[in-house]
Amino acid sequence: MTSDEVLAGREPAGEPRHLHPGAVLIEAVRAARGAVFGLIAVLASAGLVVGLAIAAVVLLGCAVFAYLYWRSTTYVVRDRSLHLRTGIVAKREQVVPASRISALDTSRGILQRIFGVVAVQVQTAGGSGKAELELRAVTFAEAERLRHELGHRAGSAGPPAGSAAGVAAAVPAGEAVGGKPTFRAPGALADDAPVVFRLTPRQIVITALTSPSIAVVGAALAGAGGIAQDALSRDTTEALADRATQLSASAVVVLAILFVVVATVISVVGTALLYGGFTITRDDDRLRIRRGILTERVGTVPLDRVHGVRVIESPLRQLLGFASVEAEVAGYAGQAEVSRMLVPLVRTADLPWVLPQIVPGYAWPDAPLEPVPARARRRYLTAPLLTAAVPAIALLLAPIGAAKLLAILPLSLAVVLGLAAARAAGWHRADGILTLRWRTFARRTLLASEHRLQFADAVTNPLQRRASLATFGVRLSSRRGARVRHLDEEVVHDLLARTAEVGVGG
Amino acid sequence: MTGLPGDAERIQLPERVVRYWRTNALIVWTPIVIAAVIGAVAAGDGIPGIAAVALIVVPLLAAIIDIAVVQPGRRRIWWYAIGEDQIDLQHGWIFVTRTVIPMTRVQHVEVQRGPVSSSFRLAELEIHTAAGSVKIPALDADEADRIRQQIADLARIADDL
Incomplete structure (x- = not known):
């Protein structure tokens, strides 16, 4: 199919195709996965023979369902739209015009690898995080063919999105580029594009160690312990409890260390599975983010839909000199992971040159930001101190003398946090990027494309009004925003006035 | 310093907005006050006299304040x-x-x-x-x-x- 044929609309209609036959097994496994817990419960309660028989029946049912699913699912590209027909009993046809497709993401789990296929998730402009529709198993060549058939246009500076057939009038003028798919012809595989970021194995370990996931794993382990306790018979539990109380202090310490080590290893392994091989390639106007070891996911982020970049430095990571980066992507309200997490871990010192390589135009500010006025600093202490007052007063009222001394802890922590928040807060405007920085716990910096701001506001309370201060906030099309508190009210007024300045044609 | 539209001219909500909001408030408060009165009367000797009076007076006072003071205030702040x-x-x-x-x-x-x-x-x-x-x-x-x-x-x- 030559480009001329496509342009003339004379592309061969094509026959509806089925998914790759491997989809049968993949779907069967998916269905079985859902039934696993129920099956285990049945096995445990009804005994081995009965349980196995029931399991066999259920699995057979899953297989039959999967076969029927495969037979009833067809897709075809027709009239520059992707038509997907599904439904075993109630037929359903989904149509997505090519102009509405913003990305075709792929993912490969173990099963998909066995058959040499990928799952294709169709992302639409203005859609919510979940993919609009999904083709569970197609060959890699077929995925590329789909990309070609759905993305081919008359050159990159083609007709504006508004002229494409079937584009809903809901595409707002301010987001003219939102409906334009950005694909490449087949042959130019993603791997040819330059790599702009890669996560090293060492960084994966650091990511795991510095992320809160360790606590989650620890909690999960504790929870699993609880479940195990329920599963064991009462006698066993009592016997274990007796043994436990007889343990010496050193044994307890060893067990605690073991617990922490196990939780850490699980956390690291989990992070490695999730982010192993994390690579970002940039293809002129698209970012392709590949990650995952067992399940390889490839997500695409059209650069023109990136309206802002958020850099997050948790206290631990900031101490070690690391940060993570998220992209504020338009239209992805409750986003899919791949598209939003841009960089799981990066050295903060590397940001000045790494960031513009990934998202051109966004510069990590090297000069200090405009700080909050001096008279505002003490206001950052109010909220933390009020929160700390509760435990502090409780400790002071405690009968034990030692507890009263402990009351100093929450108060000093509050002061430290408050002062850190005051120091972190700031703003800056340069080259069409508005930079806002603040700290609640982690230090967060939002780099927002100035002419992509959806709206801005200034909020004041009576105390702020008396001191001529105001809190400045912005909201982006990702529906997330940022707030910097206690700025000078004239500065805020000026920032508000300037939100419309660069809005023309944006 | 660049100006905002609100620096030059500010438009307030029309005056009859207050009557509209008062009507809404009345619609909301009436069943509450009636329920409170019925509750206080039905409790009879079950609760001390002070509590019965409070049960009637508090919602009534809140309704009066809401209708008389709060609603006009709402218009002024917009x-x-x-x-x-x-x-x-x-x-x-x-x-x-x-x-x-x-x-x-x-x-x-x-x-x-x-x-x-x-x-x-x-x-x-x-x-x-x-x-x-x-x-x-x-x-x-x-x-x-x-x-x-x-x-x-x-x-x-x-x-x-």
């Missing part, structure tokens, strides 16, 4: 201004919020009328952006339509009825 490049509006009493929306970011504008607001010739204006919407709670109905058209023209978007 203003809006529509400039060529921005929509500027402010509301709030303790926490005052001034919101600025660049005209080019407006996706569409909706005018909503309810049964009660229509009888006062009032309507609610909702301005939609990609990040959510901002509402002006009660405007003269014709004014609301006019503003909707004005914003639609300024934002160069299709008029959707």
Whole structure:
């Protein structure tokens, strides 16, 4: 199919195709996965023979369902739209015009690898995080063919999105580029594009160690312990409890260390599975983010839909000199992971040159930001101190003398946090990027494309009004925003006035 | 220093908005006060006299304050201004919020009328952006339509009825 044929609309209609036959097994496994817990419960309660028989029946049912699913699912590209027909009993046809497709993401789990296929998730402009529709198993060549058939246009500076057939009038003028798919012809595989970021194995370990996931794993382990306790018979539990109380202090310490080590290893392994091989390639106007070891996911982020970049430095990571980066992507309200997490871990010192390589135009500010006025600093202490007052007063009222001394802890922590928040807060405007920085716990910096701001506001309370201060906030099309508190009210007024300045044609 | 539309001219909500809100408040409070009175009478000797009096007086007082004081106050704290490049509006009493929306970011504008607001010739204006919407709670109905058209023209978007 030559480009001329496509342009003339004379592309061969094509026959509806089925998914790759491997989809049968993949779907069967998916269905079985859902039934696993129920099956285990049945096995445990009804005994081995009965349980196995029931399991066999259920699995057979899953297989039959999967076969029927495969037979009833067809897709075809027709009239520059992707038509997907599904439904075993109630037929359903989904149509997505090519102009509405913003990305075709792929993912490969173990099963998909066995058959040499990928799952294709169709992302639409203005859609919510979940993919609009999904083709569970197609060959890699077929995925590329789909990309070609759905993305081919008359050159990159083609007709504006508004002229494409079937584009809903809901595409707002301010987001003219939102409906334009950005694909490449087949042959130019993603791997040819330059790599702009890669996560090293060492960084994966650091990511795991510095992320809160360790606590989650620890909690999960504790929870699993609880479940195990329920599963064991009462006698066993009592016997274990007796043994436990007889343990010496050193044994307890060893067990605690073991617990922490196990939780850490699980956390690291989990992070490695999730982010192993994390690579970002940039293809002129698209970012392709590949990650995952067992399940390889490839997500695409059209650069023109990136309206802002958020850099997050948790206290631990900031101490070690690391940060993570998220992209504020338009239209992805409750986003899919791949598209939003841009960089799981990066050295903060590397940001000045790494960031513009990934998202051109966004510069990590090297000069200090405009700080909050001096008279505002003490206001950052109010909220933390009020929160700390509760435990502090409780400790002071405690009968034990030692507890009263402990009351100093929450108060000093509050002061430290408050002062850190005051120091972190700031703003800056340069080259069409508005930079806002603040700290609640982690230090967060939002780099927002100035002419992509959806709206801005200034909020004041009576105390702020008396001191001529105001809190400045912005909201982006990702529906997330940022707030910097206690700025000078004239500065805020000026920032508000300037939100419309660069809005023309944006 | 660049100016905002609200620095030049601020438009307040029409005066009859107060009557509309008072009517709404009355509709809400009446069943509450009646229920309180019935409750106090039905309890009879079950509760001390003071409690019965309080049960009647407190909701009644709250209703009176709401209708007499709060609703007019609500009108005073609202203003809006529509400039060529921005929509500027402010509301709030303790926490005052001034919101600025660049005209080019407006996706569409909706005018909503309810049964009660229509009888006062009032309507609610909702301005939609990609990040959510901002509402002006009660405007003269014709004014609301006019503003909707004005914003639609300024934002160069299709008029959707």
